[in-house]
Each structure stands twice: as C-alpha cells, then as structure tokens.
Amino acid sequence: MASPRPFSRYEFMIAWRYLRARRSEGGVSVMTWISLIGIALGVMALIATLAVRSGFRAEFIDTILGANAHSTVYMAPQRIENELTGDVYVVPGKIQDYDAMATVLAQIPGVTRTAPLVKGQVMATANDRSIGAEVFGVTLDSLKAMPRIVDPETSAGDLGEFDRGVAIGSGIARELNLGLGDMVRLVSPDGPNTPVGKSLRMKAYEVTYIFSAGRYEVDRSRIYMPMAEAQSYFNREGVADEIEVFVDDPERVHDWTGPLLSAAGQGAQVWNWRDASGSYLAALDMEDDVMFVILSVLVLIASMNITSGLIMLVKNKGRDIGILRTMGLTEGAILRVFFLCGAFTGVIGTIAGVILGVALALNVDNIMAGLNALTNGGAWQPEVRGIYRLPADLRAWDIFRAVALSLSLSFIVTIFPARRAARMNPVEALRYE
Structure with a gap:
C-alpha cells in the first residue's frame, strides 16, 4: 500500500x-x-x-526635480591679472552665445529641454522686513515647464503677468508679509561701477505670482525674474550664467555628463541634481x-x-x-x-x-x-x-x-x-x- x-x-x-x-x-x-x-x-x-x-x-x-534643472552647464571661472598692480582676480564664467549653446545641447539624444539662466543673490525687503534670496532669471516658457512652480493648487496669481513683475516663493511672501500686487525691493551688491567701486543696485518689483514648490528652502529663498530684466539688473547684458538641461530619465542623469561636456566645448563644466543631493x-x-x-x-x-x-x-x-x-x-x-x-x-x-x-x-x-x-x-x-x-x-x-x-x-x-x-x-x- x-x-x-x-x-x-x-x-x-x-x-x-x-x-x-x-x-x-x-x-x-x-x-x-x-x-x-x-x-x-x-x-x-x-x-x-x-x-x-x-x-x-x-x-x-x-x-528637487519639480523646481530645478536635472543638469546645469556653466563655464569655469576665469583668472584675470591686473597688469599694473599684478593682482589676480577670479571672475565667474559667463556663457556668451547662450542661445546657440542651448540649441546644441538640446540636440543630444535623451535631452528633452534646455534653457538659459541668470542667477544672482539679493536682499529682499518689504514692510520693514528683510530676507536673503536667490534670483533666477528665466523665460516665461521655461517657468511654465516647472511642474512644482506652476501647480495651480499650490500657487496664486497669473503667469501671464510674469513679464511685468516677479514670482516669489510662499516662504518669502510669508516672511515679508507680501501678497499679489505688492511691491518688493531687491538690493544687490553687484551694481554699476563708480570711481570708488561698485555701488548697490536697488529696484522695486511687483509681486505677480506666488508659488509653493513643496520644499521649504526653495519657497523661502527663491525669486523668479524675467530673463531680460535679470540680465539688466545683474549686469549680464548678452550673457547667461548657466544652461539648464532636462533629460528623459533623471535617475540616470550621470549618463549625460560626458555628452554635455563634449557638446558645450572647452571650459564647460556640468553639475547635476545628484551631485547636489547625492550624499x-x-x-x-x-x-x-x-x-x-x-x-x-x-x-x-x-x-x-x-x-x-x-x-x-x-x-x-x-x-x-x-x-x-x-x-x-x-x-x-x-x-x-x-x-x-x-x-x-x-x-x-x-x-x-x-x-x-x-x-x-x-x-x-x-x-x-x-x-x-x-x-x-x-x-x-x-x-x-x-x-x-x-x-x-x-x-x-x-x-x-x-x-x-x-x-x-x-x-x-x-x-x-x-x-x-x-x-x-x-x-x-x-x-x-
């Protein structure tokens, strides 16, 4: 059995x-x-x-990815020597023909979008309050392509009015007690040259848009300004500080470092979101x-x-x-x-x-x-x-x-x-x- x-x-x-x-x-x-x-x-x-x-x-x-570029291409700092005094100055690199470079970078397989960018540090003041902020000079199309910035559920204002003012983070609006239509004064140390050195540059802008990117430090420190206005404000006429690059697979962003360096030419450097937040x-x-x-x-x-x-x-x-x-x-x-x-x-x-x-x-x-x-x-x-x-x-x-x-x-x-x-x-x- x-x-x-x-x-x-x-x-x-x-x-x-x-x-x-x-x-x-x-x-x-x-x-x-x-x-x-x-x-x-x-x-x-x-x-x-x-x-x-x-x-x-x-x-x-x-x-991170909803409010920042996946990679940024910028030029290495330049060393300039004063022939009279012998002093050596290090100045940040600038991208001269930024539209042409952005077009070349956009042709790399896997790159979905590129955009020139102007950046600068300012002191934002309003209602007897002040806060340090970082200004991003971008085009309207570039701003609309950032999902965390243009989310209608967390933002206020009309992006169509962006060209006549600035867009500020909700943290800045809260700290300075600002609302739509209010004026915020931006103070930059990178002002016009004078016989005694550079002077402060101060200018007031209307708040036309308030966003919340979902990230505390972004909302509390970032201001978006129209590209042309940022170039004028920071003495960047005809140049850009960086080229923002967006790819179809941000998790593998390092795969594009080599092609971006080759396409950007001599003196170019690349910094991506994993370099910034990798640790x-x-x-x-x-x-x-x-x-x-x-x-x-x-x-x-x-x-x-x-x-x-x-x-x-x-x-x-x-x-x-x-x-x-x-x-x-x-x-x-x-x-x-x-x-x-x-x-x-x-x-x-x-x-x-x-x-x-x-x-x-x-x-x-x-x-x-x-x-x-x-x-x-x-x-x-x-x-x-x-x-x-x-x-x-x-x-x-x-x-x-x-x-x-x-x-x-x-x-x-x-x-x-x-x-x-x-x-x-x-x-x-x-x-x-």
Missing part, C-alpha cells in the same frame, strides 16, 4: 485541530498568541516604515537598510515565541503523538503536523500584519495631521525635514519583502520543535498514560 503524500489533508486537519483546542485540552498556549500578535505588529511596522521611507524619498526627489540620498538609502535590519530583528524575536509555544504544545500532546505513531504515522508525518502548527501561526500573523500595515500606511497623512494638531506643529517641522508632508508610497516589492521575511523566519524556527515531536518514542510517550 502506497504511503500518503507529504502534507496530505489529514495532516492539515490534525494541525488545525491542535491550534483550535482549548488550553485545558493542551491546545494553543499563551505563548502562541503572543507570537501571533508579535508577528502581526512586526510586519505592520515593517510595511508602514518601508512605505513611509519610500514616500519620503519620492517626495524629496520630486520637490543625502545615500544617507537615506543607508537608513532604509538599517531600518529594515532593525525591524527584521523584531520580527525574528516575535517568531522565536513560536518555538516556545510549540515546545509546550509538543509536551502537552505527548500522548497523542504516541497514539498517532502506533496507528502508523511516520516521523515525517508527525514533523509536518507540528510544522504546520507553527506555520499557521506565522501565516495568520503575517496576513494580519499586512492588513494593519497597509491600513496604517494609507492613513499616515491623517495620523501626522492629528499629531501636528496635538503638538502645535511640532511633530513635523518643514524647516528641519525640508518638505511639508510625510507621504507613504506602498510598493508591491516592499510588501513582498516583509511577507517573505516573516514567513521565512516563522517556518525556520518551527523546524526544531517539530523535529523533537517526530523523534519522540511512542513507547515512552504512552508508558505512564
């Missing part, structure tokens, strides 16, 4: 019966319930943490790995309780094991029965953890809003975190990792007590019964 195949129906029935048995009948112990709850909470924490970390990274990168992104990746390891240890500790619960179950079911062995069950069948007891605990705990983790991740915005309300904004500070909200990004891969880890640990720790039950001598098990 052929032996039943492994994991037959009767093995599942016996294992499920032992799990459903009352404590007085030698069934599930308190340790098993503790392990089930511990696994559920561990998986929940792991899924929620991975989702929040993924969401934070995605929001962080989106705020922070690397720290985020390392923190993700560390958090995964720490939470994996918590799941392992919860899974170890399965071992304790199964050892107690094997001890209570010694008589049943002896009877089953005398009825013809093999050691392998007994091992599989008690393995299934532990596996059921791991599977049920994992399923509960996935449900709780997904629910927590989907409601993290509401939870953070409640915590901010209770702490008067202390739970999430944009000036420290850089972004205004803590989003969650549920990814199938993160859920799969959490489930695979939980089930693997649950199955592994179950093997030892299951083997102990399988090797129990039926004669010894029934001797005192």
Whole structure:
C-alpha cells in the first residue's frame, strides 16, 4: 500500500485541530498568541516604515526635480591679472552665445529641454522686513515647464503677468508679509561701477505670482525674474550664467555628463541634481537598510515565541503523538503536523500584519495631521525635514519583502520543535498514560 503524500489533508486537519483546542485540552498556549500578535505588529511596522521611507524619498526627489534643472552647464571661472598692480582676480564664467549653446545641447539624444539662466543673490525687503534670496532669471516658457512652480493648487496669481513683475516663493511672501500686487525691493551688491567701486543696485518689483514648490528652502529663498530684466539688473547684458538641461530619465542623469561636456566645448563644466543631493540620498538609502535590519530583528524575536509555544504544545500532546505513531504515522508525518502548527501561526500573523500595515500606511497623512494638531506643529517641522508632508508610497516589492521575511523566519524556527515531536518514542510517550 502506497504511503500518503507529504502534507496530505489529514495532516492539515490534525494541525488545525491542535491550534483550535482549548488550553485545558493542551491546545494553543499563551505563548502562541503572543507570537501571533508579535508577528502581526512586526510586519505592520515593517510595511508602514518601508512605505513611509519610500514616500519620503519620492517626495524629496520630486520637490528637487519639480523646481530645478536635472543638469546645469556653466563655464569655469576665469583668472584675470591686473597688469599694473599684478593682482589676480577670479571672475565667474559667463556663457556668451547662450542661445546657440542651448540649441546644441538640446540636440543630444535623451535631452528633452534646455534653457538659459541668470542667477544672482539679493536682499529682499518689504514692510520693514528683510530676507536673503536667490534670483533666477528665466523665460516665461521655461517657468511654465516647472511642474512644482506652476501647480495651480499650490500657487496664486497669473503667469501671464510674469513679464511685468516677479514670482516669489510662499516662504518669502510669508516672511515679508507680501501678497499679489505688492511691491518688493531687491538690493544687490553687484551694481554699476563708480570711481570708488561698485555701488548697490536697488529696484522695486511687483509681486505677480506666488508659488509653493513643496520644499521649504526653495519657497523661502527663491525669486523668479524675467530673463531680460535679470540680465539688466545683474549686469549680464548678452550673457547667461548657466544652461539648464532636462533629460528623459533623471535617475540616470550621470549618463549625460560626458555628452554635455563634449557638446558645450572647452571650459564647460556640468553639475547635476545628484551631485547636489547625492550624499543625502545615500544617507537615506543607508537608513532604509538599517531600518529594515532593525525591524527584521523584531520580527525574528516575535517568531522565536513560536518555538516556545510549540515546545509546550509538543509536551502537552505527548500522548497523542504516541497514539498517532502506533496507528502508523511516520516521523515525517508527525514533523509536518507540528510544522504546520507553527506555520499557521506565522501565516495568520503575517496576513494580519499586512492588513494593519497597509491600513496604517494609507492613513499616515491623517495620523501626522492629528499629531501636528496635538503638538502645535511640532511633530513635523518643514524647516528641519525640508518638505511639508510625510507621504507613504506602498510598493508591491516592499510588501513582498516583509511577507517573505516573516514567513521565512516563522517556518525556520518551527523546524526544531517539530523535529523533537517526530523523534519522540511512542513507547515512552504512552508508558505512564
């Protein structure tokens, strides 16, 4: 007569019966319930943490790419020597024929858009208040192509009026108490030359647009000015400071560094968004790995309780094991029965953890809003975190990792007590019964 195949129906029935048995009948112990709850909470924490970390990274990168160029091309600084005094001055490089260079760079495969840019530092003043700001001189078409700047849900004003004023970040508007139609005075040290040196340049502009890029330092420090006006204001007539370059795959922006340098010619340099934020992104990746390891240890500790619960179950079911062995069950069948007891605990705990983790991740915005309300904004500070909200990004891969880890640990720790039950001598098990 052929032996039943492994994991037959009767093995599942016996294992499920032992799990459903009352404590007085030698069934599930308190340790098993503790392990089930511990696994559920561990998986929940792991899924929620991975989702929040993924969401934070995605929001962080989106705020960078939504308001900044993927790469910028600029010319190396130049050293100028005064023949009379022998003094050496280093002046920033300028791009003379910037329209032609922008056209050449735009022809590189994978480059989606290029735009010349003028930059300068100013002091913005209004209503007896002052704040340091950075002016970006851009064209209207270039400004419209920035999704985080022109988002109608977070901005105010009409971009059609941009050519007769400036666009300022919401942080500047808040600090200087400015609204649409108000005047902001910009003060720059790079003014006209005089016999005693350069003088300050001061000029007032109307606020025609207020944006919120979702990034604290951008909203609090950036002002957009029409390109022609910025050239006049910063003494950049006929030149540009940089060429902004946008590519079709920002994550692989380094692949375009070589082609951009070759196309821009001698003296050109390239700086991309990964160069600017690479160390922070690397720290985020390392923190993700560390958090995964720490939470994996918590799941392992919860899974170890399965071992304790199964050892107690094997001890209570010694008589049943002896009877089953005398009825013809093999050691392998007994091992599989008690393995299934532990596996059921791991599977049920994992399923509960996935449900709780997904629910927590989907409601993290509401939870953070409640915590901010209770702490008067202390739970999430944009000036420290850089972004205004803590989003969650549920990814199938993160859920799969959490489930695979939980089930693997649950199955592994179950093997030892299951083997102990399988090797129990039926004669010894029934001797005192």
